[in-house]
Amino acid sequence: MTTGIAPDIALPRSHSAKRLCIIEAAARVFCREGFAGANIDLIAAEAGVSRQTVYNHHGDKEKLFVAVVQDISDRTNAAIFETLSTFPDRPDDLEADLVEFAVRLNRNCVCNSEGRFLRKLLQAESDRYPELFSGWCDQGPAKIWAALGARFARLAHAGLIEIDEPDMVARQFLALINADLQMLLQMGRQPSEEQQRQSAQNAVRMFLRAYGKRP
Amino acid sequence: MTTGIAPDIALPRSHSAKRLCIIEAAARVFCREGFAGANIDLIAAEAGVSRQTVYNHHGDKEKLFVAVVQDISDRTNAAIFETLSTFPDRPDDLEADLVEFAVRLNRNCVCNSEGRFLRKLLQAESDRYPELFSGWCDQGPAKIWAALGARFARLAHAGLIEIDEPDMVARQFLALINADLQMLLQMGRQPSEEQQRQSAQNAVRMFLRAYGKRP
DNA sequence: ATATTTTTGGACATTCTTGTCTAAATTGTC
DNA sequence: GACAATTTAGACAAGAATGTCCAAAAATAT
Numbered sequence: 232m233t234t235g236i237a238p239d240i241a242l243p244r245s246h247s248a249k250r251l252c253i254i255e256a257a258a259r260v261f262c263r264e265g266f267a268g269a270n271i272d273l274i275a276a277e278a279g280v281s282r283q284t285v286y287n288h289h290g291d292k293e294k295l296f297v298a299v300v301q302d303i304s305d306r307t308n309a310a311i312f313e314t315l316s317t318f319p320d321r322p323d324d325l326e327a328d329l330v331e332f333a334v335r336l337n338r339n340c341v342c343n344s345e346g347r348f349l350r351k352l353l354q355a356e357s358d359r360y361p362e363l364f365s366g367w368c369d370q371g372p373a374k375i376w377a378a379l380g381a382r383f384a385r386l387a388h389a390g391l392i393e394i395d396e397p398d399m400v401a402r403q404f405l406a407l408i409n410a411d412l413q414m415l416l417q418m419g420r421q422p423s424e425e426q427q428r429q430s431a432q433n434a435v436r437m438f439l440r441a442y443g444k445r446p
Numbered sequence: 447m448t449t450g451i452a453p454d455i456a457l458p459r460s461h462s463a464k465r466l467c468i469i470e471a472a473a474r475v476f477c478r479e480g481f482a483g484a485n486i487d488l489i490a491a492e493a494g495v496s497r498q499t500v501y502n503h504h505g506d507k508e509k510l511f512v513a514v515v516q517d518i519s520d521r522t523n524a525a526i527f528e529t530l531s532t533f534p535d536r537p538d539d540l541e542a543d544l545v546e547f548a549v550r551l552n553r554n555c556v557c558n559s560e561g562r563f564l565r566k567l568l569q570a571e572s573d574r575y576p577e578l579f580s581g582w583c584d585q586g587p588a589k590i591w592a593a594l595g596a597r598f599a600r601l602a603h604a605g606l607i608e609i610d611e612p613d614m615v616a617r618q619f620l621a622l623i624n625a626d627l628q629m630l631l632q633m634g635r636q637p638s639e640e641q642q643r644q645s646a647q648n649a650v651r652m653f654l655r656a657y658g659k660r661p
Numbered sequence: 662a663t664a665t666t667t668t669t670g671g672a673c674a675t676t677c678t679t680g681t682c683t684a685a686a687t688t689g690t691c
Numbered sequence: 692g693a694c695a696a697t698t699t700a701g702a703c704a705a706g707a708a709t710g711t712c713c714a715a716a717a718a719t720a721t
Contacts, residue, residue, distance in 0.1 A: 246697075265570055268482030271679070279698045286680070288578055343459045350632065355480055355570050364633065372629050379580045401624065406625035414587050417565065418572045418579065433614055443658035459666075485708070496669045501710070668717070676709080687698065 250288050252278045257285075262348045262442050265355050268294055287398045297363060300352060304367040307345045311375050318382045325391055325443075326435055332409040333431035341409060342422055351419060376401045392442045400442065407434035465494045465503055472514045480570050481511055482645045512578060515567060519582040528589055530555050533597045540606055540658075541650055542592045548623040548646035555625060557637055566634060591616045607657045615657065622649035 260269045277281040289295040314335050319328035319417030340346055343434035349367070357364040382405070387394050394400045401421060411430035412422045422430070471493035486507060491499040505508040529550050534543035555561055564582070572579040579601045595612035598619070602609050609615045626645035627637045637645070 249698090263573065264481055265480045267480055270677090282679095283681090283700085284698060287697080290680095292679075351569050353632055354566050354634060358478065367634070370627060402625045402628075403622060403648070403652055404521055406621045406628060407618060410621035411614065413617075413621060414583060418583070419569060433618070437618055437656050439650050464668090486710090487708080490674060496712090498670080502667080507709075662721100664721080666717105666719070670714085671713095673712080674710095675704080675708105678707080679705090680703105681705105682703080683701095689697085690695080691693085691719100 234366055249278070249280055249284060251297075253280060253285055253288055253426070254299055255300050256280075257295055258303060259295060261299060262351055266292075266359070269294075269296075296356075297360070300349075300360075300363055300367075303345050303348055304371070307349055308367070308371050310345070311371060312378070313373065313394050315378055315382075319381065320381070320385060321389075322386075322391070325386075326439055329438070330428075330431050331437045333369065333404075333435060334428055336405075337408060337412070337422075337427040337431060339425075341416070342427060347416075347419060347421070352414065376405075379404065388422075391444060392439070393444060394442050404434070404438055407438060410434060453619075464493070464495055464499060468495060468500055468503055468510075469514055470497070471495075471519050472510055473518055476511060476514060476560075477566055481574070481618060482513075483629055486510075500646070507547060511571075515564075515575075515578055515582075516563075519559050519586070520564055522555065522564055523582070523586050525558075526555050526586060527593070530590065530593055531599075533594070535597065535600060536604075537601075537606065540601075541654055544650045544653070545643075545646050547564070548619075549618075549643055552623060552637075552642040552646060555638075556631070557627070557642060562631075562634060562636070565631065591620075594619065606659060607654070608659060609657050619649070619653055622653060 240421070246337060257269070257274045260274045260277060264270070269292075274295075275285050278428055283405050285295065289298055295361075300419075312397070314332075317335060318332055319325070322328040323408055337381075354363050379401035383392065383400050384397040386392050387397070408431050409416065411433060412426060415422045415426070468489070472484070472489045475489045475492060478502055479485070479488075484507075487497055489510075490500050493500070500510065504513055513594050529547075532550060533547055534540070537543040568579050568582075591613050594616035595614075598607065598609060599612040601607050602612070623646050624631060627641060627649060630637045630641070
């Protein structure tokens, strides 16, 4: 967690380290308290940094907020697409492989702290900063539906499932894998591994009952 | 919308009328701004009432907030169970009837302003007031899953569908009817009638593909 | 019409927060 | 070890919001 990376340009080491610390702490506090309720003194304390340093780095509460959302958005998008790349294109056991994929999706993108943060802030502040979040929306969810839809289309082409509208099927798949978790997620709680797996299993079973190849 | 009801006890008319006005205005403002960001002057102005009157009625910003959540929770629960009572127990055309039911659910419970309010505040403030929202959770969602599950079980008993775990199936149904709307709902936007219907239709079609009786 | 209750508008003290400034201390570099 | 940059702690001004108090005005009931 220190640095250890190539010193491309002579970055003041602890400078950028503190920058990250601040972003992380700010993310936690914004997530807990919302934009209006977040207190810069608290952010500074939680980052282990003086208040002035926060202002030195980010200038402004609003700028800090935007930086935090940007950062988390990017990280979440990366996680989504990385997980997407593990889709079982040539499944051994379609049901089991889809369950594992769904579990990964839940764990790495939906139920982790970044996912929770984004969901919460999206709902709380997307009215106030429409461009900020709709940007994420176009690059994240909109693309993931298309990408996941394409994967399902390929499965259909391989004769493993039968579907008509891949994008819609992708949305249904995503909705289903959270069906059992919705209330927990909405209350900002972290579902257990076991709950995540159970939810994924139930989802895939129904999914294949609807779209699986019939004998 | 005035009074018109039997004057059981000699209620000062505009007294309780103003009480309602304040609750409604506070709901709007809390929903827009969150608890911390909500401004009592603004609530008073939006209710068409002086600030002092707000304090006379509810004493405290926190008490006001609790009263608002209680009020909206009760109304939403009532709407849910009323809609639930229109479930097609003896369907004429199962698919069409389920679609209509899903549309009603979306319109009266999920996509309306109370639904939006509750979703937003649940996510924003359920950490700070756990008892307040978990109370609603036990009386609302938990019961609706059971109740809707029982309806599906009856359909299964009548030989119209084939299911194993009614409660889980109920959760899947509810998740599916919002699959296409999730992003809009999460951003606090109001999906159009057409979008709501489309989403319901897609959901029911998949639902019956999975659980409908096969010839 | 009168008496009672509620509402109003505004002044007010208090607290909290943001954002700036400055001098001292710490850190890292040469 | 000396020098430069960053960080720190604390003071500070300005503004905003909560909640209280009060006297005048309005509405309600008798």
